[in-house]
Amino acid sequence: MFLRPAATAALLPALIGLAGCASLTESTQQNVLVQTVLEHREIAGVGCVLYNDVGKWFVTTPARVTLRKSAGPLRIDCQKAGKGWAYEKVDAKADGNLWGNLALTAGVGYFIDKNTGAGYDYPATLTVVMHPAQDQEEGPPPAAGVTLY
Template identity: 85%
Template sequence: MYFRPVAAALVLPALIAGCASLTESTQQNVLVQTVLDHREIAGVGCVLYNDVGKWFVTTPARITLRKSAGALRIDCQKEGTGWAYEKVDSKVDGNLWGNLALTAGVGYFIDKNTGAGYDYPATLTVVMHADAQRDGLPPPAPGVTLY
């Protein structure tokens, strides 16, 4: 009988330690910058959005956004200069895998839903396309990944 309370006291902290929702924030600070022809372009208006929010920024700037397991879409435009539509996938961080092992998968689903176990790159460099490259055609639909 004495063994169960002691075992629970030792195992419970290990289970909680693996939970990214408890040890990490659901927010992330990122730097957004735009480049055209290998040069940084300032004053570009961008909209960043994922399945949990939408953020507006004029580059270059730091912005705090909410993390998600889903992709981050970036739509930018500067009149007379250029445009860009990009998609950035989130990456699983190390705490999520520890959470999967230590909580038998329960914490994994919590972290996936809150975004706490995922990160976007700390610097988002958006490659702009010159307005002249459009040849009179409209840009692709928002959120389309260009390579």
């Protein structure tokens, strides 16, 4: 069965447009491994909160967590009492389907993929570098609004 040239001409742009749409071909979720390092050694049992503009996830390292992808950055806040703390920001990177979508759908699919996060990925392994805990002799940090000289 052969399609008429007019039918082929009408179907071809639609098929090309759908082929580049990350929202249709990729998941809006991603599984990442979170691990923490303190003084060049992996440290286990650190509580971390991962969050972006579409959700918040809690994990105790090392562990895998499934999060929702976004075009925005992923923020990671970790702490282990008596050991240390960390605060990092990881930017999402556009994947190849997003750029193909921009070219093939004249930009329409790009905006859909940007809003759903399907065209973006975070690194598969998130290694968080911890800062050592402060000595108890130093005391707590100053109150908000206090200027130190």
